[in-house]
Amino acid sequence: MDILRKLEILADAAKYDASCSSSGSRSRHSLGGKGVGSSEGSGICHAYAPDGRCISLLKILLTNFCIYECSYCINRNSSSVQRARFTVDEVVRLTLDFYKRNYIEGLFLSSGVIQSPDYTMAQLVEAARRLRLDHDFRGYIHLKTIPDADGELLAEAGRFADRLSINVELPTQIALDDLAPEKDHRTIKLSMARIRARQDEDAEQRRAARRTTNLTPKPKTLPRFAPAGQSTQMIVGAEPSTDAQILSTTANLYSSYKLKRVYFSAFSPIADASAKLPARRTPLMREHRLYQSDWLIRFYGYGHDEITAGSDDTAAAGMLDLDVDPKLGWALRNRGFFPVDLNRASREQLLRVPGLGVKSVNKLVKIRRWQKIRLEDLVALKAGIKKAMPFIVCANHHPGLQEIPSALLRSRFAPPAAAQQVFDF
Incomplete structure (x- = not known):
């Protein structure tokens, strides 16, 4: 050959x-x-x-x-x-x-x-x-x-x-x-x-x-x-392990062996496969949500167990919600944690706000030493302001968070069904 x-x-x-x-x-x-x-x-x-x-x-x-x-x-x-x-x-x-x-x-x-x-x-x-x-x-x-x-x-x-x-x-x-x-x-x-x-x-x-x-x-x-x-x-997806079990193993590998990365690979059916394996491929969105969760564990201070913990049926079964990212999912399940005051909250609290990344939070912590944080500052930092607004308080923004039902907030940020199908394809 x-x-x-x-x-x-x-x-x-x-x-x-x-x-x-x-x-x-x-x-x-x-x-x-x-x-x-x-x-x-x-x-x-x-x-x-x-x-x-x-x-x-x-x-x-x-x-x-x-x-x-x-x-x-x-x-x-x-x-x-x-x-x-x-x-x-x-x-x-x-x-x-x-x-x-x-x-x-x-x-x-x-x-x-x-x-x-x-x-x-x-x-x-x-x-x-x-x-x-x-x-x-x-x-x-x-x-x-x-x-x-x-x-x-x-x-x-x-x-x-x-x-x-x-x-x-x-x-x-x-x-x-x-x-x-x-x-x-x-x-x-x-x-x-x-x-x-x-x-x-x-x-x-x-x-x-x-x-x-x-x-x-x-x-x-x-x-x-x-x-x-x-x-x-x-x-x-090759076997019945839940996302909670996968994230638990992931967190253990990071803490015990100082791994740089844990990669996830969605199962895809192969030729002449064993009857033990599923006949359909694992949705790519599930792989994507696991990568997002992995990011939260490594850089945002989330515990692996709290990402999938919650009262709704999907989270209770140890599976991630495929319709919304895990950070937003946690925020919707923990409404009592919000709103977060951008001018007073700790860095750890700011990292829990949907739409705010590590770089944006670090810059906000520096800026607020000299001035009050306003919505315009989030726009200037190119933060996810639309996703963050329902969960924050700042100098010119005081939403009535508890007046907005979680279901409404979830539907506002969940992708349309057609978009989900294209991603999985």
């Missing part, structure tokens, strides 16, 4: 992995004639997928052969898909050729598991090692680590990759036992813990090096271990 046909097969097989963001990497470039490539993104030709995601990485699998039988995976052992496998040399050559043509800013490399987890992980690490050491490649590299791989291989991967990730796959061990019996949350989390331990060790070494900066000559900067951190991905 020629390399272009392999690329067609293995790039298509990699499209199901959403955790390929290049954010968080340290800046590297080849200015001055040293090395090849750049992780800064300048001059990169970006492509856009049909779902709107910006793609600027060569996103491929080393191989779509796999010894595992995960029911939800198109590349499972019993699947009838056409198989292909790159050599390490082919991965290196493709990455360099694509970069020199200004198509990409880096490499996202994953793989099915062949022979054993250690063998597969060693192949992935070797590709990254050759790019970094043999070709002085300075672009972005994201390696997907393999469950059960030896800790030393993970440590070596972190030397060459900007980001490491290992997919937790499903939110609960019960779901994993049912759909991916060869995989275990304990093994996956052990790998995450090893990566975090290496990150902590690296951070301590760098702090120790900074304490010696008074020496002459100045010590050489230590290379960072996986500077863009680690991430993971969960499949949504």
Whole structure:
């Protein structure tokens, strides 16, 4: 099989992995004639997928052969898909050729598991090692680590990759036992813990090096271990887990393993699927609401349990409301918290106001030290003033919040049914 046909097969097989963001990497470039490539993104030709995601990485699998039988995976052992496998040399050559043509800013490399987890992980690490050491490649590299791989291989991967990730796959061990019996949350989390331990060790070494900066000559900067951190991905809708369970697992991963991102992937039916799997795809709006909830947990101070907690039937069942965003949903279920006075409320209270983002809140806190906040200030900050108005009080705005029924407020901001259908399509 020629390399272009392999690329067609293995790039298509990699499209199901959403955790390929290049954010968080340290800046590297080849200015001055040293090395090849750049992780800064300048001059990169970006492509856009049909779902709107910006793609600027060569996103491929080393191989779509796999010894595992995960029911939800198109590349499972019993699947009838056409198989292909790159050599390490082919991965290196493709990455360099694509970069020199200004198509990409880096490499996202994953793989099915062949022979054993250690063998597969060693192949992935070797590709990254050759790019970094043999070709002085300075672009972005994201390696997907393999469950059960030896800790030393993970440590070596972190030397060459900007980001490491290992997919937790499903939110609960019960779901994993049912759909991916060869995989275990304990093994996956052990790998995450090893990566975090290496990150902590690296951070301590760098702090120790900074304490010696008074020496002459100045010590050489230590290379960072996986500077863009680690991430993971969960499949949504392949089994009955609720949004509350998914967000609980998400919050635990952030707190326990210092993950940079948890990605969500709406389940899509695959050929020759197991009868255990649903026949219809998960609405993309559910994936979108989970991403919004994830944002609230990471940047707005919400607890994972309060996002889905409430008295209405949908929230009581642990599912997010698909018609309104989770921040507005929380506000409608907690009317007693409002209205919030923009001139007196704490930053934490302001972050609970629908329509106000982190940047807008930070600017409001600064502005009100010198003047009273008025509606015109929200307009100047380009905040979501229409969504915020029913929930705030300021110098020239005092609404009668309790006079407006929650159902009316909800209908005002819920998208029309036709718009929802287009999004799901």
